[in-house]
Amino acid sequence: MSSKPVVLITGALSGIGRAAAFAFARDDARVVVSGRRAEEGRMLAAELVALGAQAEFIQADVRFEDDVRRLVDDAVERFGRLDIAVNSAGSEGESAPVMEQTPERYAAVFDTNVLGTLLAMKHELRVMSAQGSGSIVNISSTMGVRGAAGASIYTASKHAVEGLTRSAALEAAAFGVRVNAVAPGPVDTAMLDRLTANAERKAAFLAGVPLKRAGTPDEMADAIRFVASDKASFMTGEVLRVNGGRTAS
Template identity: 55%
Template sequence: MAAPVVVITGALTGIGRAAAVAYGRRGADVVVSGRHPDAGEELVRELGDLGARALFVRADVRFDDQVRDLVDQAVERFGRIDVAFNNAGTEGRPGPITELTEEAYEDTFDTNVKGTVLSMKHEFRVMKEHGGGSIINVSSTYGQMGLPEAALYVGSKHAVIGLTRVAALEGAAFGIRVNVVAPGYTQTAMYERVTGSDQVRSAVNSVLPMRRAGTPEEVAEAVFFLGSEQSAYITGQTLTLDGGLMAGWPLFPSS
């Protein structure tokens, strides 16, 4: 059986990098993308050390021509795309609604929403030609609930879930499955930026039912599942990885 061909955007750090390593260890052909060539080539070397064939393509998901080039280079090198993990994203700029700017809106929505749309557009084009595939988008627990002073991030992550449901309906007849992973607090550079200090991170952990943030590797395993034949009848769904956060805030924490 041929190795699956996997394309990952936002692959150079955090969850995207963990997903690339998870696929590389399992023998997949991996195309990694991001905006920093040095980090991209370093990741390619690491994947090569794991025995995987890998390719880095510099691409900014906010631009249609760059996403098209990413997809086309993946097909040129490996012949098809079986799995696409659309992981590129940003937390944007926090602030109350009364202080939001058009620039802040564009910064957040162009990456999180437009980037997801453009990625699926070109992935669909290729997957239709090759008999289907699996697409996994990234939302968040905050794509399913609110957070004060995070309207742009929250709104963009809600949008990803809605887009995924529509794409799943459009892709089903072509053998294309489209799902979402929705991580909660996860130990990434974004998490460190948002929380700002060990004290804040400790306070966040204290109210999570599992008393800790997740790891990028745990999210990567969920991505692998959604890209595999083990999830062959799953499409249009949101898989939340939040340590129990969405079950409800524990008002009376257990000891």
């Protein structure tokens, strides 16, 4: 059996998830990338293979348990085990004041960010608990510990992800499995561009970051790799905040 770790990444087709896929591929891991868009997923897998990695795309929508169950089972069938899972699939939803929010907007965000994380962990832990080993990294946000006017639903979803992470960590410890989260601050991705709407608003937003810039997807991927690795072997139930100082005060 290969000694190369098997890494599963949801939400791997863009932003932080995509950067993590390349980071683990460069580490010589066997990488399973997943997302909803088949053509983009196949292209990503081909890019990873071109780097010399063993990589495969499996299409799945984390909002649906049958998809998640099949994703995990297919990954294990392909590579024989599951060592690391990065649950990166997420949606920021539509910005609006609380008085204008709707059940539909709530479901659009919570079904991906919260239910998707829960279902992913459920089936990842099913495999990892039987192995007696594994590391799960969920993706939270600076908004996991702060409030944000106009982003109540997204903020609530990330608070929920952190609660799920801590609870799952307490359960998984009995099986030798670690569960943590990485909570990025503003990262230079399409999501940040959508949230800030234009260059002027983006610049004003980043002026409030103590380090005076956005993070990069590669910086977030490095944090994910650390938390997932044996270098963090005594770390579970924790949230690593990587936000340029946004939560320091």
